[in-house]
Each structure stands twice: as structure tokens, then as C-alpha cells.
Amino acid sequence: MIRKLYPYTRGYRALICFGILCSAAEAVLEMLLPRVMALVVDQGIPSGNTDYILKMGGLMVVMSVASMALGVGAAFLAAIAGQGFGANLRQAQYDHIQAFSFRNIEKFSTASLITRLTNDVNAMQMTVTMGMRLLVRAPVMLVSALVLSVTISLRLSKVFLVVIPLLVLLAVLLIRHVGPLFRQLQERTDDLNLVVQEDLSAIRVVKSFVREDYEREKFQKRNRALRSISEKAFGFVTLGMPAMMLITYGTIIAVMWYGAPLVNSGELLVGDLSSLYTYITQILMSLMMISMIMMMLSRSIACAKRIVEVLEEVPDITDDSAEEAAEVTDGSINFDHVSFKYSEKSEEWNLFDIDLHIKSGMTVGILGATGSAKSTLVQLIPRLYEANHGTVRVGGRPVGDYTTQHLRDACAMVLQKNTLFSGTIRENLLWGNENASEAEIKAACAAACADEFISRLPEGYDTDLGQGGVNVSGGQKQRLCIARALLKKPKVLILDDSTSAVDTATDAKIRQAFATQLPDTTKLIIAQRITSIMDADLIVVMDDGRVMDTGTHAELMERSEIYRDVYQSQQEGVELHG
Ligand SMILES: Nc1ncnc2c1ncn2[C@@H]1O[C@H](COP(=O)(O)OP(=O)(O)O)[C@@H](O)[C@H]1O
Ligand SMILES: [Mg+2]
Structure with a gap:
């Protein structure tokens, strides 16, 4: 000792x-x-x-x-x-x-x-x-x-x-x-x-x-x-x-x-x-x-x-296998028969035999009930957890080839349970990229639809957020987190249910901005609302740790029962409330 x-x-x-x-x-x-x-x-x-x-x-x-x-x-x-x-x-x-x-x-x-x-x-x-x-x-x-x-x-x-x-x-x-x-x-x-x-x-x-x-x-x-x-x-x-x-x-x-x-x-x-x-x-x-x-x-x-x-304690994710110079060159993502579980001792796989191929620049929607391992799936991309079997590739190379710095700079992720820190809005945004210029900050906030509420605050970007960002509403917080991720100018952008507290109109505006401003960035969007991902290039339907089906909205409507059920139940909701 x-x-x-x-x-x-x-x-x-x-x-x-x-x-x-x-x-x-x-x-x-x-x-x-x-x-x-x-x-x-x-x-x-x-x-x-x-x-x-x-x-x-x-x-x-x-x-x-x-x-x-x-x-x-x-x-x-x-x-x-x-x-x-x-x-x-x-x-x-x-x-x-x-x-x-x-x-x-x-x-x-x-x-x-x-x-x-x-x-x-x-x-x-x-x-x-x-x-x-x-x-x-x-x-x-x-x-x-x-x-x-x-x-x-x-x-x-x-x-x-x-x-x-x-x-x-x-x-x-x-x-x-x-x-x-x-x-x-x-x-x-x-x-x-x-x-x-x-x-x-x-x-x-x-x-x-x-x-x-x-x-x-x-x-x-x-x-x-x-x-x-x-x-x-x-x-x-x-x-x-x-x-x-x-x-x-x-x-x-x-x-x-x-x-x-x-x-x-x-x-x-x-x-x-x-x-x-x-x-x-x-x-x-x-x-x-x-x-x-x-x-x-x-x-x-x-x-x-x-x-x-x-x-x-030995950190289980290190840069040991990484090549110092390896940079993520494009936003393609490949899961080759990936299986994963959180605990070595657990008998059940949290993700089982995931085989998924996403081209750079695609917009991908991920849909599934809570607990179907959507968050687990996307956390493997920036290597927050390591796959037990199979390989996760980003930009054509296994994620372990990159240093975590390079990988995570290229793969920005807005976590489901995200936090802001005490300090001003600007300080929080600069977290994404400390060298961002004023114009870049403004552009990121505009894309995340955060600019309109920030400009209404008396102190604007210098508003103090308080511990854990208590001074802003849930939806405002989510938009700030998105803006923070955008400032990284990532090759891959992952939004894990990041607009759940944002109204549908703003949600649509944010997606519109992504499409026009980030054409080359691969966008992975986990959402509860089907309307949020309906027009994605590829929709992944998950259930119980497995990929049940992939395809466009039209294809899935035709062949996936789960997808149709979700769609219909949400449509009914719209009609009732509408
Ligand atoms: N940190 C963790 N440790 C152990 N099990 C976890 C952890 N996070 C999630 N799980 C389990 O993994 C499964 C999938 O969870 P998650 O990926 O969060 O689902 P989703 O995002 O689709 O709601 C759940 O059964 C959950 O209990
Ligand atoms: Mg989740």
C-alpha cells in the first residue's frame, strides 16, 4: 500500500x-x-x-x-x-x-x-x-x-x-x-x-x-x-x-x-x-x-x-490500438455483425448481430420502442462503449484505429441525457469547438433554431445558465446541445432523441437546416415521432437489440408490420388531437 x-x-x-x-x-x-x-x-x-x-x-x-x-x-x-x-x-x-x-x-x-x-x-x-x-x-x-x-x-x-x-x-x-x-x-x-x-x-x-x-x-x-x-x-x-x-x-x-x-x-x-x-x-x-x-x-x-x-483501474477504452495520424475522412458508418452487452456476466446480448451500412452524407432515422437499444447502438459509433463481437467502422476504418480525440471530434453526439454546465451560453457552446468564431456560433445556433430564444434573452449569449443549465427550458436546452455539437463541424452527427421537447414545427425547421447546411455530414436521428424521420434516406427499425428492418418510409410501410403499427398509432394521435 x-x-x-x-x-x-x-x-x-x-x-x-x-x-x-x-x-x-x-x-x-x-x-x-x-x-x-x-x-x-x-x-x-x-x-x-x-x-x-x-x-x-x-x-x-x-x-x-x-x-x-x-x-x-x-x-x-x-x-x-x-x-x-x-x-x-x-x-x-x-x-x-x-x-x-x-x-x-x-x-x-x-x-x-x-x-x-x-x-x-x-x-x-x-x-x-x-x-x-x-x-x-x-x-x-x-x-x-x-x-x-x-x-x-x-x-x-x-x-x-x-x-x-x-x-x-x-x-x-x-x-x-x-x-x-x-x-x-x-x-x-x-x-x-x-x-x-x-x-x-x-x-x-x-x-x-x-x-x-x-x-x-x-x-x-x-x-x-x-x-x-x-x-x-x-x-x-x-x-x-x-x-x-x-x-x-x-x-x-x-x-x-x-x-x-x-x-x-x-x-x-x-x-x-x-x-x-x-x-x-x-x-x-x-x-x-x-x-x-x-x-x-x-x-x-x-x-x-x-x-x-x-x-x-484500467481504462477499458484507450488509444493503444490507434494510429496517431488517422483522421476520419468521411462519414460512412458500417456495423459488421456487431454484438454487444453492457455486462460481461449478463447472458443476454443488448445488441445482437447488427449489420448496418450507412453511406457518407445520408440521413438515417432510427425507430424503436424504449429499451430496444437505440441509444446503445449509436453509442458504439463514437466508441463510448466497445463492441464485444464484430467491428464498427467509421470512414472505412475500425473505430479503434482512431484516437478518441479524432474519432469523437468527427462524430458529434447529442446524448439522450445531456447536460450543460454552469457558465454562460457562449462558454457552453465553445465547448464544442473552442476556436469557433462569432459567425460560426451564430450559424450553429441558427441551424439548431436556438438563435430566436437566445436573442430574446436580455443578455443574449452572455446569459448565465446556472448549474446544469437550470435557467432554460427542456426544449431550449436540447437546442443548445445541438448547436454545441454542430460547432464541431462533425462528419457524423448523432441526435439521440434530442428534439423530444421541441415542438414539431421547430423540429422540422432544424431538420431542414441540417439538410441544406450539412449535406456531407451523416445524420443519425433517433426519434419517437415518425414525422421526425419519415423523409430520411434510410430508416432503421429496432426491436429488442436487433435490427428488424431497414428501408425508406415507403418501403417500410409496405413490408414492416412494426413500422406500420407505429405509423398508424401516431397518425391516430394526430387526428384525435388535430
Ligand atoms: N449503462 C447501462 N448498463 C446496463 N444496461 C444498460 C445500460 N444502458 C442501457 N442498458 C440496457 O440496455 C437496453 C437498451 O437500452 P437503450 O439503448 O437505452 O434503449 P433505447 O435507447 O432504445 O430506449 C435496456 O434494456 C437497458 O436496460
Ligand atoms: Mg435511448
Whole structure:
């Protein structure tokens, strides 16, 4: 785990080393202080040598100030290193996630990816910051206090032979018990975050279905679960404290018991005995610290595992097979006996044996019931998913031959569930092509019939859309998404039910504009309304993941029963409403 995360300390390694040195020096100074004190008590005071006492007192002040300065410095360095490590981890995860395909993202779920980017990284950050201090201080304190105690009195130090194993045993028992609890704690935090992320991003749906009470209860349940598990985990931790304190004071009493006669008989000096007390407390404190660190580590290991999972996920769509220079030369699309399923484990094919040949510049309508895999079919063209069998070709070459950049620039797709980003309309449109000129933007909006509503907005193209484009209606949003795709000047344009919220007259106008302005672009239009695709060069009828029939409107009316049924049911609707 450490080996896997080590690279992300890049840029902070010198800082970490220096911080560790500071911490160690601080601990050593702290340990030597009681020794100086003992010198004052045992030699300065009995001899009445004021000079000596003042000199030693001065030394103690200098040592305290130096150790404080080192401590502050170490804490400062640790904080910087922790934050830097966290920032590196976040950036690395985020960059890696950008390379994920839809399938990779579905594997983790968006909510979990967000938790891993924020919550888990925070835990790691804290581990580095605290660990750098405590992990150094505790062993240094332990070892130097032990050595100093032995030099003071070997006989009295034998008490540690009993106490330390006892404390270690206690710590091990605690950690073994608390470790799994901390892992559960992390999972419960996940659950809670999932609810929060899901509900807050869908708050409009929650409100429109008046499901606030239900959601509140769902949150309360997970919140309680999280509370009870943390009560349990931290309860054990606090229970451990009094037990350790008991051992500490017991040891001090034992040392007094055996130490007092030694002082009386002159074998041990009073100052030595008092510094021995300090060392005992310090030894026991450092053992407590170590057990705390162990508990913290057992928590952060859970987080580290989750982060490494993201970092090690292999993006399943890469440019490995691509030829850097390959460009999509025309808009022809060929499916050669393509089969596809979303999950390797699933028995059913989502697309089965698709054989479809589309010439460059054609307008193709795709029709089928919901769930007939229309969206699935077109998502294979820009290689959002990869076919399991058969080949998808664009411009005569398999899609894997192109870099995703080249392929997706050439195949613009307006997804069924599309989004705009917060920012102005112009910023959103430039997403399609950041170098587009004003005239090109205007032309694209005109073709998508978006210009008429944009010109009516008080701020026109500079209107802020709000998060996810909340400030525009569904149909306006769809037209902006189409304009954004048009700005790419694609060879293939795919509209996945992209005019469902646009009125029929505007829909017809958009199609008219496509026909005149994009004669060479292959246009794939998925639509519910038959009128949207009636005049297409080719209509593909889909059902249950298969292509049932292809042909023009006239041909299909003649031979396809499904097509005729859909046509007639929609015509009846028109007559009824008309
Ligand atoms: N991301 C996905 N993961 C798993 N199954 C999916 C996914 N998207 C769609 N499906 C399944 O694939 C089938 C076809 O869906 P889709 O292509 O969206 O249909 P359409 O666009 O024709 O309504 C459906 O049965 C659906 O449940
Ligand atoms: Mg669909």
C-alpha cells in the first residue's frame, strides 16, 4: 500500500524528511530536560551553588524554547506535506478518472468516486500530518526514555519488563477489536454520502414528488447507523484510556515503593527518582500514542485501498490500438455483425448481430420502442462503449484505429441525457469547438433554431445558465446541445432523441437546416415521432437489440408490420388531437 502511494509524495519528500528530523530533535530535547532538572536538584541545590543553578536554569529555558520552535516547525512542515500529498492524490485520481470509459465509471458509481476524491483523501492527508509527528515522536520518546531510565537505575527499570508487555497486550487487544469497527465506519460514511449526493443532485425530483419525508427518513437511518458505529469504535478507544492510566499510576507507585528505600540508603538521588517518574509517564504516553496511531492507520488503510482501486483501474477504452495520424475522412458508418452487452456476466446480448451500412452524407432515422437499444447502438459509433463481437467502422476504418480525440471530434453526439454546465451560453457552446468564431456560433445556433430564444434573452449569449443549465427550458436546452455539437463541424452527427421537447414545427425547421447546411455530414436521428424521420434516406427499425428492418418510409410501410403499427398509432394521435 505504501509502495503504491509513495509516488504521490512527489515534491514533498524533502519536506517530509526535514519535518521528521525536527520532530525527532524536539523529542530528544524534551527527554533531556528532566536530566538537567535532576542535575539542579542533586548537585546545584545541595551545594548551594547559585551560579550553577542559574546556568542550568538558563540551559533549560534555551532547551525548552528550542524544542518548542522545533515542534512548531515540525507541525508546520507536517501540515504542508499532508496537504500536498492530499492534493497530489486528488489530482492523480481526477486525471485518471478523466480517462475512464462509461463502463469504468459505472463500475464505481459517481457517488463513490466523489467520496474517494474527497473523504478518503482527507483521511490520508490527516494520517500523513499526524503520522509524521506522532510516528516519530512516540518511538524516539520511548527509546530515549528507556535508555535514560536504565542509566539512572537499572534495578528500578526492571519494572518496565512487566509493564511494557502488559501495555502492548492491551493495545493489541484494543486494535484488534477497533480495527474492523473503523473499517465499518468508513463504509457507513460511504452510505451516508451516497444518500446525500443522490438526493441533493436530484432535489428537484424529490420536491416534485413530495418525497422530502421519505428522503429525510432515509438520511436519518444512515446517519444513525454512522453514529452508532462511531460511538462503538470511539467508545472502545476511550475505554482504553483509563486502563492505560491505571497501569501508568500503578507503575509510579511501584517505583516509589521500591525507590524510596534506595534514596534513604543513599543508593539513589532524589533528583534521579523524580526524573525517573517523568520518564515513566513519557514511556507510557508514547505507548498510548503508538496505539492511537495504529488505530488511525487501520482506518486510513481502508481509505488508501479505495484510492488505490481508482488509481489502478484500467481504462477499458484507450488509444493503444490507434494510429496517431488517422483522421476520419468521411462519414460512412458500417456495423459488421456487431454484438454487444453492457455486462460481461449478463447472458443476454443488448445488441445482437447488427449489420448496418450507412453511406457518407445520408440521413438515417432510427425507430424503436424504449429499451430496444437505440441509444446503445449509436453509442458504439463514437466508441463510448466497445463492441464485444464484430467491428464498427467509421470512414472505412475500425473505430479503434482512431484516437478518441479524432474519432469523437468527427462524430458529434447529442446524448439522450445531456447536460450543460454552469457558465454562460457562449462558454457552453465553445465547448464544442473552442476556436469557433462569432459567425460560426451564430450559424450553429441558427441551424439548431436556438438563435430566436437566445436573442430574446436580455443578455443574449452572455446569459448565465446556472448549474446544469437550470435557467432554460427542456426544449431550449436540447437546442443548445445541438448547436454545441454542430460547432464541431462533425462528419457524423448523432441526435439521440434530442428534439423530444421541441415542438414539431421547430423540429422540422432544424431538420431542414441540417439538410441544406450539412449535406456531407451523416445524420443519425433517433426519434419517437415518425414525422421526425419519415423523409430520411434510410430508416432503421429496432426491436429488442436487433435490427428488424431497414428501408425508406415507403418501403417500410409496405413490408414492416412494426413500422406500420407505429405509423398508424401516431397518425391516430394526430387526428384525435388535430
Ligand atoms: N449503462 C447501462 N448498463 C446496463 N444496461 C444498460 C445500460 N444502458 C442501457 N442498458 C440496457 O440496455 C437496453 C437498451 O437500452 P437503450 O439503448 O437505452 O434503449 P433505447 O435507447 O432504445 O430506449 C435496456 O434494456 C437497458 O436496460
Ligand atoms: Mg435511448
